[in-house]
Amino acid sequence: MPACNRVIFERVTALTERECREALQQARRLVVKVGTSTLTHKTGKLNLERMERLVRELVDQVNAGRQVVLVTSGAVGAGMGRLGLKEKPRTLPEKQAAAAVGQGLLMHMYEKFFSDYGLLVAQVLLTRDDLADRRRYLNSRHTLATLLHLGVVPVVNENDTVAVDEIRVGDNDTLSALVAGLVDADILILLTDTGGLFTANPCNHKDASLLHCVTEITPEIEALAGGAGSTWSTGGMATKLQAARLATSFGIPVVITSGLEGGRISAVLRGEEVGTIFIPREHRTHTRKRWLAYGPAAQGQVQVDGGAVRAICQGGKSLLPGGVVAVYGDFDQGAIISIIDPDGKEIARGMSNYAAAAIRRIQGRKTKEIVEILGYKDYDEIVHRDNMIVLV
Ligand SMILES: Nc1ncnc2c1ncn2[C@@H]1O[C@H](COP(=O)(O)OP(=O)(O)O)[C@@H](O)[C@H]1O
Numbered sequence: 001m002p003a004c005n006r007v008i009f010e011r012v013t014a015l016t017e018r019e020c021r022e023a024l025q026q027a028r029r030l031v032v033k034v035g036t037s038t039l040t041h042k043t044g045k046l047n048l049e050r051m052e053r054l055v056r057e058l059v060d061q062v063n064a065g066r067q068v069v070l071v072t073s074g075a076v077g078a079g080m081g082r083l084g085l086k087e088k089p090r091t092l093p094e095k096q097a098a099a100a101v102g103q104g105l106l107m108h109m110y111e112k113f114f115s116d117y118g119l120l121v122a123q124v125l126l127t128r129d130d131l132a133d134r135r136r137y138l139n140s141r142h143t144l145a146t147l148l149h150l151g152v153v154p155v156v157n158e159n160d161t162v163a164v165d166e167i168r169v170g171d172n173d174t175l176s177a178l179v180a181g182l183v184d185a186d187i188l189i190l191l192t193d194t195g196g197l198f199t200a201n202p203c204n205h206k207d208a209s210l211l212h213c214v215t216e217i218t219p220e221i222e223a224l225a226g227g228a229g230s231t232w233s234t235g236g237m238a239t240k241l242q243a244a245r246l247a248t249s250f251g252i253p254v255v256i257t258s259g260l261e262g263g264r265i266s267a268v269l270r271g272e273e274v275g276t277i278f279i280p281r282e283h284r285t286h287t288r289k290r291w292l293a294y295g296p297a298a299q300g301q302v303q304v305d306g307g308a309v310r311a312i313c314q315g316g317k318s319l320l321p322g323g324v325v326a327v328y329g330d331f332d333q334g335a336i337i338s339i340i341d342p343d344g345k346e347i348a349r350g351m352s353n354y355a356a357a358a359i360r361r362i363q364g365r366k367t368k369e370i371v372e373i374l375g376y377k378d379y380d381e382i383v384h385r386d387n388m389i390v391l392v
């Protein structure tokens, strides 16, 4: 990628909508997520016309010199359609059985359509565990990078057949944001059955209007998002906002737009005002920081006061002992811990420079007192900013 493209995305602090959209013209690596609502008919069976059009549009982007990762839903829906089931399965084994049937169907069609247009595809099935474990995370990253280097389009889905609740990402919107971070994408495009984020669910509110640009996902924005629109979908707009929050926290812009109408991907990449764009506030984060958000289970929690919340969330600062009011759990130095606000909400996650027992002794105290209290001082900070990801 030419250096100038990176500069545009890396200097992000508060880009205007226009600047951000124009920068998308230089995006080189795309993650495109397509929902069940786009890929299937109401019967749950695959909508081949839309699928083929999507593939053609993606191949065009590859032909134009871009790299594409496709995150696809539709396995459960397609499996249900093929099995002739009328209702969405309720139990996990039923969903897994449907996904096992549907995933094969999905890949068969992708393989056919992509090869019709001259490209190879590779199936990549992931669970949260694959991303939470540092070694598997790096392994997945290398595999995807190699596939992209070879000109292959990775087609990613959650490994529904084996993923039980504890190791599931749970929805493909979130999965796509994790994948965007994993491959260091320049943009995440979420294709769905509405034109973007509306002021209310447009299926029930005909007068709802489209929001063109979101610079911050506030509680008011979250309140606009309702649940899934189609029988076979998961999460609705709420999980898309969650995905947008995650990807923008990595420094990656996100556009939610319609997968029902063709041409949206190329319009987004021409910098046109389509869909809803979410502008990243953070600089591109280092991959190690991203991995922290991927779900390595936190081994403990430190609760901080309002001043520390502001310093971390608005001031871009590290966590010092003075801001800590409580420590929960028993963890060692180097553990991944959650930083929670006075209401118990997780605001950040990071690697602790001290064990829980040591933090309990220095909490609320000044940095210069650490050596006096502990008899040593390895670090000034409990969690250094470089080892912390802010989640709000
Ligand atoms: N504020 C909103 N703006 C747009 N769509 C919304 C909103 N609130 C809820 N929705 C619902 O979200 C649905 C899209 O999510 P979902 O059904 O999960 O689709 P997909 O299968 O594409 O992921 C829309 O069909 C719509 O019913």
Ligand SMILES: N[C@@H](CCC(=O)OP(=O)(O)O)C(=O)O
Pocket (backbone or CB within 6 Å): 034, 035, 036, 037, 072, 073, 074, 075, 076, 077, 099, 157, 158, 160, 170, 171, 172, 173, 228, 232, 233, 234, 235, 236
């Ligand atoms: N992994 C599931 C997709 C779950 C999901 O998030 O669906 P959707 O809301 O349509 O993106 C499947 O392939 O059916």
